[in-house]
Amino acid sequence: MTFDNLLIEGDGSVATVTINRPKVLNALNAPTLDDLRRAMLELKRDQSVRAIVITGSGDKSFVAGADINELAVQSPSSGRDHALTGQHVFDLIENLGKPVIAAVNGYALGGGCELAMACTLRIAADTATFGQPEINLGILPGYAGTQRLPRLVGKGRAMALILSGSAISALEAERIGLVNRVVPAADLLVEARRMAATLAAQAPIAMRYIINAINHGLEMPFAQGCAYEATLFGLVAATDDMREGTRAFLEKRKPSFQGK
Numbered sequence: 445m446t447f448d449n450l451l452i453e454g455d456g457s458v459a460t461v462t463i464n465r466p467k468v469l470n471a472l473n474a475p476t477l478d479d480l481r482r483a484m485l486e487l488k489r490d491q492s493v494r495a496i497v498i499t500g501s502g503d504k505s506f507v508a509g510a511d512i513n514e515l516a517v518q519s520p521s522s523g524r525d526h527a528l529t530g531q532h533v534f535d536l537i538e539n540l541g542k543p544v545i546a547a548v549n550g551y552a553l554g555g556g557c558e559l560a561m562a563c564t565l566r567i568a569a570d571t572a573t574f575g576q577p578e579i580n581l582g583i584l585p586g587y588a589g590t591q592r593l594p595r596l597v598g599k600g601r602a603m604a605l606i607l608s609g610s611a612i613s614a615l616e617a618e619r620i621g622l623v624n625r626v627v628p629a630a631d632l633l634v635e636a637r638r639m640a641a642t643l644a645a646q647a648p649i650a651m652r653y654i655i656n657a658i659n660h661g662l663e664m665p666f667a668q669g670c671a672y673e674a675t676l677f678g679l680v681a682a683t684d685d686m687r688e689g690t691r692a693f694l695e696k697r698k699p700s701f702q703g704k
């Protein structure tokens with residue numbers, strides 16, 4: 445797999461995707477978004493890949509947003525298409541069925557913050573900053589930032605961040621629940637890959653159902669979400685992995701999950 449704007453590395457069951465446009469702080473232009481879409485589809489299909497880390501190249505920026513050169517010339521119809529395209533790619537990441545960890549190595553602004561939010565989990569360098577600065581450009585978040593941010597941190601905090609357009613530190617992001625963990629910048633990739641390897645060793649079908657139940661359940665009334673959970677709970681009982689996991693516990697050994 446080769447892409448103009450991404451680097452893909454594999455290490456056992458963990459793949460690392462690096463957004464690679466360092467001259468513009470890894471801003472997402474249309475070709476990069478399309479590379480990301482194709483790469484994620486490929487990694488979804490690849491049975492040997494069980495967890496993915498997404499990061500940005502260089503030590504300054506994860507992703508500094510959508511490419512402002514493209515935004516500056518958009519029309520009402522291309523603007524709508526632009527937002528729908530980004531939303532589609534980020535939906536794909538959120539619902540990939542495999543854990544995707546954002547390793548936020550610097551600026552996560554605008555589309556960068558939205559990309560991190562679409563990931564399953566977020567780990568940040570202590571030097572990272574987060575924000576939705578679109579209002580400073582006279583626009584609004586278009587890759588589902590107005591929807592995912594309040595779901596992650598609550599309506600009041602999302603309003604304050606998006607309306608002010610100001611950035612917050614990694615520690616503040618951790619305090620409000622926008623990131624799961626903050627680590628020293630030098631340890632970021634090692635820790636993100638360690639986190640990914642731990643998830644990659646878990647039962648893949650249960651992993652897929654859990655991500656699905658949480659993502660879709662959040663959009664349902666509580667009782668419907670519980671019914672959905674019960675259906676997936678029943679389905680997982682058909683897997684070899686369920687038999688392996690429960691037997692391994694009873695036999696006091698480590699389980700070996702095959703994703704079947």
Ligand code: COA
Pocket residue numbers: 467468469471508509510511512513551553554555577578581
């Ligand atoms: N789109 C296009 N180009 C971008 C970009 C973006 N989102 N973010 C940064 N760049 C470019 C800059 O134009 C500059 O290009 P140049 O070297 O040709 O002048 C290069 O990346 C380096 O950025 P620069 O602004 O010089 O770095 P900095 O360290 O002074 O500031 C930021 C870093 C992130 C604070 C600043 O680049 C910024 O505010 N970027 C835009 C963030 C944003 O509004 N994102 C949401 C877009 S919807």
